[in-house]
Amino acid sequence: MDKTLLKGLVVLEAVTDLQNQPKTIEELATRVGLTRSNAHRTLQTLxxxxxxxxxxxxGGYRGTIRLFELGARQLAQLDxxxxxxxxxxxxxxxxxETVHLSVLDGLDVVYVEKIDSAQPIRAYSMVGGRGPAYAVATxxxxxxxxxxxxxxxxAKQLMKHTAATVTSLSALKDELQKVVRVGYAVNNGEWREGVGGVxxxxxxxxxxxxxxxGISGPLERxxxxxxxxxxxxVQACALKISRAMGHRGAGKTSTR
Structure with missing residues (x-):
């Protein structure tokens, strides 16, 4: 167990309790059972x-909007x-075909929901699993x-998984611009040989x-x-989900 991390989380919970008032170091130290110096160091890290x-x-400490952003992202993913x-x-x-719902985490996607294909040969994956975002359609x-x-x-983390994996940053950015233009992305066996998706x-x-x-399956099919x-x-499915999440655009608006 990482006691330093645990200490930080306990202090953070104390800072952001339901009273929603700034807390002094003395209050926090007493509440979580730390010395004043330990509480001060933990607060500086936070x-x-x-x-x-x-x-x-x-004359006290309070949580920032970043906590709301973190919670809002998690809530959005659950919804x-x-x-x-x-x-x-x-x-x-x-x-x-197999249908995946994925979220982005750095340079990876995490599969948060999945419907398996009824086909005897299908793409292998699991809820909670990860894939390289630059090499899969989602x-x-x-x-x-x-x-x-x-x-x-x-840029230095783009690595080959198959012969088809795009590892050039400029080439990847060009492909992503095309994704914005057409409204969908494809994977032609870039993570696993013979498995693709849209x-x-x-x-x-x-x-x-x-x-x-997105959907995924063997490239033979x-x-x-x-x-x-x-x-x-696939685009219609994404747009329907977006509409249910409150989106009112065309589903292709880019911040690039």
């Missing part, structure tokens, strides 16, 4: 991380799963709508990309022609 700020007028599930089932019935659908410079810090981004009421929905055929269905 301030540096952006989760706590000092209220000079009140989008519930809303997306029936629409994902319909997409699975229409395409007969990941590229999300990366396409991130702010300028998002990928720059990850996906589109899901937006919330603030026009922010919060998830991506999910051919380039089939991907183009199913792309409108």
């Amino acid at each position: 301030i540096h991380a952006g989760y706590v700020e000092k209220d000079e007028d009140a 989008v799963r519930r809303i997306a599930l029936p629409l994902m089932r319909a997409l699975a019935e229409r395409t007969e 990941g590229k659908a999300l990366l396409a709508y991130q702010h300028d410079g998002y990928l720059d810090g990850y 996906a589109a981004a899901v937006f919330n009421g603030l026009d922010q990309p919060i998830a991506a929905v 999910l051919t380039t022609r089939k991907m183009k055929e199913f792309a409108p269905d």
Whole structure:
């Protein structure tokens, strides 16, 4: 157990209790059972991380808006799963392929929901699993709508998974611009040999990309022609989820 991390979380909970009033170091130290110096060091770390700020007028410490943003993102992810599930089932019935709902975490996607294909040969994945965002369709659908410079810090982490993986930052950015233009992303065996997919981004009421929905399957069955055929269905599914999340745009608005 990481006692330092645990200490920081306990202090953070004390700072942000339901009373919502700035807390002094003495109050916090007494409440969580730390010395004043330990409480001060922990608060300085939380301030540096952006989760706590000092209220000079009140002479105490309070939580920042970053905590709200963190909680809002988590809540949005939980809501989008519930809303997306029936629409994902319909997409699975229409395409007969595996349907994924993914969220972005750095340079990875995390699969938060999944409907398995009824086909005997299908794409393998699991809820809670990860994939390289730049090499899977749902990941590229999300990366396409991130702010300028998002990928720059990850340039050295782009690695080959198959012969088809795009590892050139400039080539990847060009592809992501195309994703914005056409409204969907494709994966042609870029993470796993012989497995591809097509996906589109899901937006919330603030026009922010919060998830991506897509289908995946063996390229022998999910051919380039089939991907183009199913792309409108995938886009329609993403747009319906977005509408249910409060989005009122066309589902392709980019911040790039």
